[in-house]
Structures are given as structure tokens and as C-alpha cells.
Amino acid sequence: MTDIGANQGLVVGVADMAIGSAAKGRLVTYALGSCIGLSAFDPVAKVGGLLHYMLPQPAEQADPKTLKPYMYATTGIPLLVRKLVEAGARQDRLLLAAAGGAEILEGAANMAIGKRNRTMLRKVLWKMNIALVAEDTGGSVARTMTLDLDKGDVHIRSRDKEGLLWAPGMKVTVAKEQP
Amino acid sequence: MNYRILIVDDSPLLRATARRAVLQAGAAPERVREAQNGKEALAA
Secondary structure, three states: OOOOOOOOEEEOOOOEEEEEEHHHOEEEEEEEOOOEEEEEEEOOOOEEEEEEEOEOOOOOOOOOOOOOHHHEHHHHHHHHHHHHHHOOOOHHHOEEEEEEOOOOOOHHHOOOHHHHHHHHHHHHHHHHOOOEEEEEEOOOOOEEEEEEOOOOOEEEEEOOOEEEEEOOOOOOEEOOOOO | OOOOEEEEOOOHHHHHHHHHHHHHOOOOHHHEEEEOOHHHHHHO
């Protein structure tokens, strides 16, 4: 899990997204604090994607032409799904898992970004009619999230734990929201 | 998901919300039924 070289997987940066098929190996994103990592995988078409968004939605005065779509839940999540459908996936087969949305900063510096990111995740998915199959969100830990593009396994690593969050065939494990 | 689900509530809006949630969770549409009161629920 620890040494993911450039030839073993693709690193998804902050406010970025990547998709790929089995040959690409793995997608990994680091340093999910209040940001949320959202993985999607179609086990039949064997394509998947990983999104790392920072904020729930763009500022109202933001220019839609210049904003980075993968920075926000409202723009990034529909785009992740659209790109996967263009790559051969079917929306009703997509298996989505989420990680992050923690509260890292304490007090006034913390504008409840983690919580707002989690709320917007639910809102956008509800509108798109897609349910999560698993999530590891909330708390106050930074997480690393990995999606295996061959098997569809999702791994999470944090200070507290390291291991498999979900794999195709497992029962749905959406946990109770952490405070 | 192989469950039969009966949604009972007098509000059509809340029934629609609950239906959407169970369908998103993978329930088969033809196995989800609705009733707006106890009598209907027993009949369904």
C-alpha cells in the first residue's frame, strides 16, 4: 500500500479527477482532510474514476468559465459520472464510495468545511439518484484513498487505520455519520 | 436486493422520498408498495 510509484498507479491531486480502466492499475489521492474523495467503479465495463474535491460549491460571483470544476462537489461529481459514462460505464452500475470530510482545524479557523462537503455530497447524489455503497467520512483524521481499477476495491489509510473500505460483492457499509 | 417493502405514510411527499431512498439503495421497483393508512397497509 505504501509505495505507489508512477508506474503502479495514478495520483489524483487536490481539486482534480482521473478515470481509467484496469490497465491503469490504481488511482490514489492523498491528504483528504476536509476535502472529499469520491470513487466510482463500473464492475462490468471495468472503468473507474476518482475525484478529490475541496468545497461544496463555487462562490456565487465565480465565473463558470474559469472555475475548476473538480474543486467543487456540485460541478465535480456530475462531471466524474459523465466522463465515466463517456468511457463506457453505465450510471446505474456505478459503485460509489466516499472518504474524507473531516474537521482538521479547530475553532474559528474551521468553517465546517468537512461537514458542508459531506452534506453537499449527499445532496448531489440524491439528485442524481445514486447511492453510496461505502463511506469513511467525518472525524478529525486525514485520509488517503485508493481505487483498484481492476478489482474495484477501495482502500483507506489514515492515522487510525489502514485497510479495505469496500470491494464489489461486499455488503453496503455506509456508516453512521461521525460528529 | 431481494426485499419486499411497504411504505406507509399519509403524506404523498414523504412516501415519494422514502421510495426514492429504497430504490437508490437497490430495491426492485415492483417490490416496493405504498399505503396511506393502516387499513390500506393491511390490504396491501
